[in-house]
Structure formats: C-alpha cells, structure tokens
Amino acid sequence: MVRKMVLSITSNNYEKEVMNYNGFVVIDCWAPWCAPCRMSSPVFEELSQEIEGIKFAKLNVDEEGLIAQANRIVSIPTFIIFKNGVEVGRFVGAMPKELMKQKIMEVVENNE
Amino acid sequence: MNKAYDCLIIGAGPAGLTAGIYATRYALKTIIIGKPFESIITHAWNVENYPGFKEISGMDLIERFKEHARHFGVELVEEEVVSAEKNNEFFLITTDANKKIKTKTIILAMGSVPRKLNVPNEEDFIGKGVSYCATCDAPFFKDKVVAVVGGSDSAVMTALLLSQKSKKVYILYRREKLRAHPIEIKKVNSNEKIEVVYNAQIKKLVGRDVLEKIELTNGEELSVDGVFVEIGHVPNPVIAKNLGVKINEQGFIIVDEHMRTNIERVYSAGDICGTKEKLRQVITAAAEGAKAARSAYEDIEKNKK
Numbered sequence: 001m002v003r004k005m006v007l008s009i010t011s012n013n014y015e016k017e018v019m020n021y022n023g024f025v026v027i028d029c030w031a032p033w034c035a036p037c038r039m040s041s042p043v044f045e046e047l048s049q050e051i052e053g054i055k056f057a058k059l060n061v062d063e064e065g066l067i068a069q070a071n072r073i074v075s076i077p078t079f080i081i082f083k084n085g086v087e088v089g090r091f092v093g094a095m096p097k098e099l100m101k102q103k104i105m106e107v108v109e110n111n112e
Numbered sequence: 113m114n115k116a117y118d119c120l121i122i123g124a125g126p127a128g129l130t131a132g133i134y135a136t137r138y139a140l141k142t143i144i145i146g147k148p149f150e151s152i153i154t155h156a157w158n159v160e161n162y163p164g165f166k167e168i169s170g171m172d173l174i175e176r177f178k179e180h181a182r183h184f185g186v187e188l189v190e191e192e193v194v195s196a197e198k199n200n201e202f203f204l205i206t207t208d209a210n211k212k213i214k215t216k217t218i219i220l221a222m223g224s225v226p227r228k229l230n231v232p233n234e235e236d237f238i239g240k241g242v243s244y245c246a247t248c249d250a251p252f253f254k255d256k257v258v259a260v261v262g263g264s265d266s267a268v269m270t271a272l273l274l275s276q277k278s279k280k281v282y283i284l285y286r287r288e289k290l291r292a293h294p295i296e297i298k299k300v301n302s303n304e305k306i307e308v309v310y311n312a313q314i315k316k317l318v319g320r321d322v323l324e325k326i327e328l329t330n331g332e333e334l335s336v337d338g339v340f341v342e343i344g345h346v347p348n349p350v351i352a353k354n355l356g357v358k359i360n361e362q363g364f365i366i367v368d369e370h371m372r373t374n375i376e377r378v379y380s381a382g383d384i385c386g387t388k389e390k391l392r393q394v395i396t397a398a399a400e401g402a403k404a405a406r407s408a409y410e411d412i413e414k415n416k417k
C-alpha cells in the first residue's frame with residue numbers, strides 16, 4: 001500500500017489545500033508543547049491511512065498562529081472538518097481511535 | 113492465550129511506571145497497560161519538587177520514567193483496560209483493543225481525571241473557551257481575559273502561568289481563603305494582573321459561538337474569553353468495582369500501609385487510592401508504586417511455598 005502523507009498546512013498552502021479545496025478536509029491542530037497532542041497525532045495519522053476520500057492535514061498552531069486565530073482555536077488538540085472550504089464540524093481533545101473515527105465520519109455523513 | 117503474567121499494572125503514570133521498575137527488578141514477569149502521555153503530570157509545565165530534578169516539565173519527567181521502565185525490560189502496552197475479572201487463581205483483564213491478558217496479581221494505578229464544573233452547557237464550550245489543561249491552552253489567551261476556577265495549588269499555579277501572557281486573570285474560589293501553598297499565595301497577592309474573587313461559583317456560561325461571559329450564582333457577571341477549570345480530580349472507580357475492591361466515600365481505593373486492597377493479590381498506588389487528604393504528588397505516587405510491587409512480590413513468593 002502506498003502510504004498517504006498527512007499534509008502540513010501553512011500560510012502558503014492554506015488557500016489552495018483548504019479554502020479552495022473541493023471536498024472534505026480534516027485538520028489536526030496541534031503544538032509541540034501539548035501532551036494530549038502527542039497521543040492524538042499518531043491516532044490521527046493511523047486514521048489517515050484507513051479512511052478514503054477525505055484529505056487529512058495538520059496545523060502546527062505555534063508556527064501558523066494566524067491560521068489558528070482565524071479558526072478561533074483556543075484548545076488543542078482541536079480537529080476541524082471543512083467541506084468545500086467551509087467548516088462543517090469540530091471536536092476537541094485526545095481520544096481513542098474508534099471514537100475519533102466515529103466523530104469524523106459523523107460529520108462527513110451529515111454533510112454529504 | 114499466552115502464559116500468565118506475575119504482575120499486571122493498570123496505569124502508566126508515576127505510580128504505575130515505578131511499580132513496573134520494581135516488579136521487574138523482583139524478577140516478576142511484568143506488564144504495564146496505560147499511556148504515559150495521559151498521566152496527569154503532563155499537565156504540569158514545571159515540576160520543581162521531584163528530587164534529582166531542580167526543574168523539569170511534567171512531560172519530560174514522565175518520558176524519563178518511561179525510559180527507565182523500558183531500560184529494565186518492562187512490557188508496556190499503550191492501551192486502555194476496559195474490564196477486569198477474577199477467574200480462579202488468576203485475573204483476566206480486557207483492553208480496548210480486545211486483548212485478553214491473564215495475571216496473578218494486579219496493581220491499580222489509574223490516577224484520576226479532572227473534575228468538571230458541572231454547569232448545564234459546559235460541554236458546548238469545551239474547545240470554545242472552557243479548558244481543563246492550562247499547559248495545553250494557556251498560549252491561546254495572550255492579551256485576553258480569563259478566569260481560573262479553584263483555590264488549590266494547581267488553580268493558583270494556573271493563574272500565575274496565565275498571568276504571564278493574559279491581560280487579566282480572575283481566580284474564582286467558592287470559599288473565603290485560598291488553600292494553596294503560602295509561597296504561591298504570596299506570588300498571587302503581589303501580581304497586579306490577578307484578582308481573586310471569593311465565595312464565587314459559576315452558574316452559567318454565556319456566548320454565541322465562543323465563550324463571552326460567565327454568570328456567578330450571586331448574580332454578578334464577568335466578561336471572560338476563557339475559563340480554566342482546576343477544581344481537583346476524581347478517580348474512576350469502574351475497574352475497582354469490577355474486581356470487588358473497596359472504595360471510600362469519595363471514590364478512592366482503600367489500601368493498607370503496604371498498598372494491599374481488600375481483595376487478595378490486588379494492590380493500588382498513586383492518586384487513585386488512599387484518603388482524600390493524602391498528599392498526591394509524583395514522589396508519593398512513585399513511592400506507593402514501589403511498595404505495591406513489593407507486596408505483589410511477597411505474596412507470590414508466599415504462594416510458592
């Protein structure tokens with residue numbers, strides 16, 4: 001199997017990869033200082049290999065403060081789901097893989 | 113199913129990891145189930161009272177514990193235990209990945225989880241202004257107004273941390289006098305950004321998309337961007353109950369001085385056990401983990417004779 005990469009969002013690709021993207025994008029908003037993020041990021045990465053048809057991306061809120069601010073992130077990890085550049089859902093906190101999968105799929109199914 | 117373990121430890125915080133180090137050095141076949149990064153110590157941005165480290169972040173400290181346990185060959189499974197039962201002379205536990213593991217002894221070291229405010233719309237504001245992890249979320253409140261709920265050491269430390277970046281920090285405490293360490297209270301009193309509001313309890317969280325203000329039970333309103341909840345921690349009693357282990361009124365596991373519970377070959381250590389008033393720190397959790405491992409070793413040896 002070809003391993004998909006979790007795309008890193010920066011101010012250079014945010015427009016193209018998120019705002020102007022046609023389809024679903026789920027973004028893991030994290031920072032190196034955040035302990036729960038160290039648990040949730042590997043889970044997120046695993047899901048990116050399992051779930052088809054959704055773009056998985058991550059945002060380092062430390063380095064990309066403006067994008068974090070624009071999305072009003074005040075807790076990490078926060079997971080935001082966009083469809084065609086519009087936020088359709090978000091959830092917060094580290095959680096087991098099955099629960100994260102369920103939360104992502106719920107938002108996607110409700111917005112298909 | 114593979115051969116039974118001598119000692120199975122649930123929880124990978126300071127108590128569980130230390131128990132793992134000791135049990136392995138007693139030559140017990142040992143396994144720890146739990147996630148070190150989920151230990152509550154990762155919420156401490158700076159630990160200054162664990163001997164040998166003048167200053168270390170909670171995250172780095174738990175990483176050292178984990179490395180130390182690994183060094184002695186402890187098996188660490190980063191999963192969650194969902195149930196435990198007694199099965200003749202063995203215990204059988206099941207993880208969230210549906211692994212079933214057999215063991216002769218169990219050490220319960222699951223720590224505790226942050227207590228919630230218990231106001232009606234709390235869940236709606238998680239990630240939108242309500243936080244239970246200041247080390248994670250404090251940086252987002254630069255130049256903002258925030259409130260810390262609680263009067264203990266961790267509440268006061270959180271307020272001091274927030275005051276470095278935030279514009280204004282309220283401490284909301286339901287009693288008349290903070291119960292934090294005098295050194296920390298002194299720092300609060302001389303900090304111009306911090307205002308302590310006594311006899312204060314939150315009634316309601318208000319905001320359209322994000323938190324905008326809070327209403328107190330006395331009718332007062334405060335405009336805030338964030339609320340940090342630091343009102344202590346509660347143990348999760350589920351697994352103890354599975355095993356028939358006795359807990360006290362507050363839900364803490366009852367242990368004797370050697371960390372034995374009422375159930376034979378079940379022990380407990382760290383934040384999850386003992387009286388409500390007990391000192392709950394890394395050093396005490398580690399010490400209890402060591403004691404629990406020795407009790408497990410002694411009981412196994414006794415059974416061999």
Ligand SMILES: Cc1cc2nc3c(=O)[nH]c(=O)nc-3n(C[C@H](O)[C@H](O)[C@H](O)COP(=O)(O)OP(=O)(O)OC[C@H]3O[C@@H](n4cnc5c(N)ncnc54)[C@H](O)[C@@H]3O)c2cc1C
Nearest residue numbers: 123124125126127146150151152193223382383392393394
């Ligand atoms: C903000 C803050 C600052 C602090 N600062 C200090 C300080 O400066 N110095 C100090 O000494 N102490 C400090 N403490 C206290 C210290 O963190 C605790 O006393 C200590 O971590 C307790 O250790 P423990 O192993 O009992 O529990 P924890 O560290 O909470 O570890 C519990 C472990 O159990 C696991 N677990 C829970 N349920 C399950 C399950 N069902 N299956 C598998 N695993 C499970 C968790 O994932 C975790 O690995 C602080 C606490 C807080 C909240």
